[in-house]
Amino acid sequence: MKGRPLSEELRTWIRKIEDIAAGYGLDFFPTIFEMVNYEQMNMLASYEGFPIRYRHWRWGMEYERLSKSYAWGLHKIYELVINTDPCYAYLLSSNSDLDHKLVIAHVYGHCDFFKNNAWFAHTDRKMLDTMANNAAKIARIAERHGHEKVEAFVDVCLSVDNLIDYHSPYINRRGSGEEDQLLEVQKLPARNYMDRYINPQEEIERQKEAFKKRQEELKSRFPLEPEKDVMLFMLEHAPLEKWQQQILTIVRSEAYYFVPQRMTKIMNEGWASYWHSTMMTQDICEDHEIIDFACTHSGTMAMSPTSFNPYKVGIELYRDIEERWNKGQFGLEYERCESMVEKQNWNRDLGLGREKIFQVRKVYNDVTFLDEFLTPEFCERQKLFTFGYDRRKDSWEIKSKDFQTVKDQMLGQLTNFGQPAIYVEDGNYKNRGELMLWHKHDGKDLKPDYGQATLENLVKIWKRPVHIRTQAEDKTLIWTYDGESFEEAKE
Amino acid sequence: MQRIDTDQRRFRDIVRGRIRENLRRYISKGELIGRQGNDRVSIPVPQIEIPRFKYGQRENGGVGQGNGEPGDQIGQGEQEGSGQGQAGENPGEHVLEVDVSLEELAQILGDELELPNIIPKGQEKFESTKLKFSGIRPTGPDTLRHHRRTFRHALKRQLASGQYDPKNPVIIPIRDDYRYRSFKEEVKPHHNAVIIYMMDVSGSMGDEQKEIVRIESFWIDTWLRSQYKGIESRYIIHDASAREVDRDTFFRTKESGGTMISSAYETCSKIMQTDYPSGEWNIYPFHFSDGDNWSADDTSQCIKILKDEILPKSNVFCYGQVESPYGSGQFVKDLRIHFRESEDVITSEVKGKDDIVRSIKDFLGKGK
Numbered sequence: 001m002k003g004r005p006l007s008e009e010l011r012t013w014i015r016k017i018e019d020i021a022a023g024y025g026l027d028f029f030p031t032i033f034e035m036v037n038y039e040q041m042n043m044l045a046s047y048e049g050f051p052i053r054y055r056h057w058r059w060g061m062e063y064e065r066l067s068k069s070y071a072w073g074l075h076k077i078y079e080l081v082i083n084t085d086p087c088y089a090y091l092l093s094s095n096s097d098l099d100h101k102l103v104i105a106h107v108y109g110h111c112d113f114f115k116n117n118a119w120f121a122h123t124d125r126k127m128l129d130t131m132a133n134n135a136a137k138i139a140r141i142a143e144r145h146g147h148e149k150v151e152a153f154v155d156v157c158l159s160v161d162n163l164i165d166y167h168s169p170y171i172n173r174r175g176s177g178e179e180d181q182l183l184e185v186q187k188l189p190a191r192n193y194m195d196r197y198i199n200p201q202e203e204i205e206r207q208k209e210a211f212k213k214r215q216e217e218l219k220s221r222f223p224l225e226p227e228k229d230v231m232l233f234m235l236e237h238a239p240l241e242k243w244q245q246q247i248l249t250i251v252r253s254e255a256y257y258f259v260p261q262r263m264t265k266i267m268n269e270g271w272a273s274y275w276h277s278t279m280m281t282q283d284i285c286e287d288h289e290i291i292d293f294a295c296t297h298s299g300t301m302a303m304s305p306t307s308f309n310p311y312k313v314g315i316e317l318y319r320d321i322e323e324r325w326n327k328g329q330f331g332l333e334y335e336r337c338e339s340m341v342e343k344q345n346w347n348r349d350l351g352l353g354r355e356k357i358f359q360v361r362k363v364y365n366d367v368t369f370l371d372e373f374l375t376p377e378f379c380e381r382q383k384l385f386t387f388g389y390d391r392r393k394d395s396w397e398i399k400s401k402d403f404q405t406v407k408d409q410m411l412g413q414l415t416n417f418g419q420p421a422i423y424v425e426d427g428n429y430k431n432r433g434e435l436m437l438w439h440k441h442d443g444k445d446l447k448p449d450y451g452q453a454t455l456e457n458l459v460k461i462w463k464r465p466v467h468i469r470t471q472a473e474d475k476t477l478i479w480t481y482d483g484e485s486f487e488e489a490k491e
Numbered sequence: 492m493q494r495i496d497t498d499q500r501r502f503r504d505i506v507r508g509r510i511r512e513n514l515r516r517y518i519s520k521g522e523l524i525g526r527q528g529n530d531r532v533s534i535p536v537p538q539i540e541i542p543r544f545k546y547g548q549r550e551n552g553g554v555g556q557g558n559g560e561p562g563d564q565i566g567q568g569e570q571e572g573s574g575q576g577q578a579g580e581n582p583g584e585h586v587l588e589v590d591v592s593l594e595e596l597a598q599i600l601g602d603e604l605e606l607p608n609i610i611p612k613g614q615e616k617f618e619s620t621k622l623k624f625s626g627i628r629p630t631g632p633d634t635l636r637h638h639r640r641t642f643r644h645a646l647k648r649q650l651a652s653g654q655y656d657p658k659n660p661v662i663i664p665i666r667d668d669y670r671y672r673s674f675k676e677e678v679k680p681h682h683n684a685v686i687i688y689m690m691d692v693s694g695s696m697g698d699e700q701k702e703i704v705r706i707e708s709f710w711i712d713t714w715l716r717s718q719y720k721g722i723e724s725r726y727i728i729h730d731a732s733a734r735e736v737d738r739d740t741f742f743r744t745k746e747s748g749g750t751m752i753s754s755a756y757e758t759c760s761k762i763m764q765t766d767y768p769s770g771e772w773n774i775y776p777f778h779f780s781d782g783d784n785w786s787a788d789d790t791s792q793c794i795k796i797l798k799d800e801i802l803p804k805s806n807v808f809c810y811g812q813v814e815s816p817y818g819s820g821q822f823v824k825d826l827r828i829h830f831r832e833s834e835d836v837i838t839s840e841v842k843g844k845d846d847i848v849r850s851i852k853d854f855l856g857k858g859k
Binding site for chain 1: 493494495497498499500501502503505539541542543544545546547552553554555556557558559560561562563564565566
């Protein structure tokens, strides 16, 4: 897609802002800006930032939604930047020059984050090409096997694309397989002549027996441990045709690509906002521009009572951390101080704030970020609260302003992206090749109609009945779809 | 064409499929009425969504920010949290509103109920003109220049005159090569048609009965509009006497008192005589009542008017009898006795909203 050329003035500004950003210590991939109109912007946003994706109706649906709400003036996408090397960022042509500058500064914040945050380290920086290749692959498959068939199968794959193991890129889950062998007999260290007293024959026999038994048990278990990457399990064990495997692989890898973005939404937006705000106010804005800047900025930071604005929470937390580390409000001595007054006026003039937030942006993700840096004082200052639905009044209302409750609610919402944790429990359920999934219930029930529809899709991949063990209102339930009908059984 | 257009078209196809699946429900619930713009309807389509394992919405709650104390209300029931376009933290039920043109809706209705196209009677007297960009000419404004044709001509010329070098394929159009799109006026003759709605608004017709009439006439209107260009609608209400009203009044008026159906038929016949000389117009009188008439005398008067004046000039006369707890429901029986042989009278009884679909099919299924 070809955007409009950037004006000479804007190009000068890009160079200037790049220098300013680098001067603050931001470290980014080369960044390419393109000017697009709102239609192109909506289209790019529908494709999740990438100009070429495989054919699918849901992009069209998103595009229709975006176009409509743009036409009604409900929203406007200011900027779009994707995690690639070089970074691509899109500017909206109808924006004012001041808005452009703000967006450019914001984008450099994102680019620095993409490059330096540990959770992005493994991502495919050539995703632009990869996505286009995936689109071409699926198009080829569609030509051979028919568009409708392929579309239907893509729908099925998307229906399970949240059943992946978000942390697997960072952990070797399956191990090397050597541990088990080592465990056969554990002898205590002993000198030769003491050996038969310290490691008596009976004990060794007992251990061998136990090991054998465990081996037997493991053999009958498939998978050995519940597996969270249901998609991978399907890829490895479901009776799929080759083209279906290709599609499932593509959908799975694209789902993994977006994981770090979703893991660091608050941190990433907060970081970019922190930097656009810093650069705009310290370096970029002329005096007469500051009001307009403040207007746009506060619009982005606005938080409504019924939703959670990652920009706002992110930027405020970074600022809070910066201030605390500047003043030395951390560590044992500070924590143990019991005088509120002293705590409030605590200032050791350490000036470690900047350094600290750079470190934070490198190693944390949203969950660890909030877990570590959310403080009762912060919650109170920011007027955070939890809300819930009241059935009797048919309305949403404020539930609590208690720090721990707010924190728990936030973390709960972020853990697993607020989605139910589902595992493969048994790939050979009842020795009939049926699939048993397990919903690790954490107090929230599954939505039954969605669950049922998802099971139907799973059967299309697994080709045998699929079950899921879940809970509803404190009772363990097993939902089953056998290819024809849906059944619910109490355990 | 943009890449997204293909995806958007595919999405719209799916939406149309959904509307078709749910059409019967839309019809009997009357959901679409009142959502109508000039020539478009906005239709709520449930769940075009990829199903995934997820939590029920109500389970969720969330974290918000602002002034207030525990117990304060911050939003109404069905509301979905949103803000800054970054929502998503607080998933809500998605009901998609899709705009569909009335023409498209009529097509879906026709497909679903297997309605035959209407064969118009009379001559095609009325003409409408339409501009169509279908031609090419050598002169015109630059904005309408047809680049491909222009270059094709330039290539032809260069080939013919030996100026074209395949090794250095440069094509330079000159003035004579330029081609422009041009429009032609297309004159399309078409038939004209009028629907004359009559409704009994006497005391025995309750709100529910009128709702049924309203829904049915919406769909009849939609269908006939797709069949004729420039269709007109006229509205007559009657109790013991009849008068012509506008659309709004037609659906809202509640009178009390007796019922003289003949009064409506007389008014109808008068309108037909003065405004719609037969032969040129396709006329569709629709009459809805609960079947309660004042007297047998009046009924025979009605039948006389129908036979002598209305039927000869109309395509078909439709009578819909809505069941009401007060009416005797006699009128439909009388009509059936007198017009058993006739194909020009269609009667249909509607017991409740679920009958609307069948009734529409009764009326429109004959292709008249």
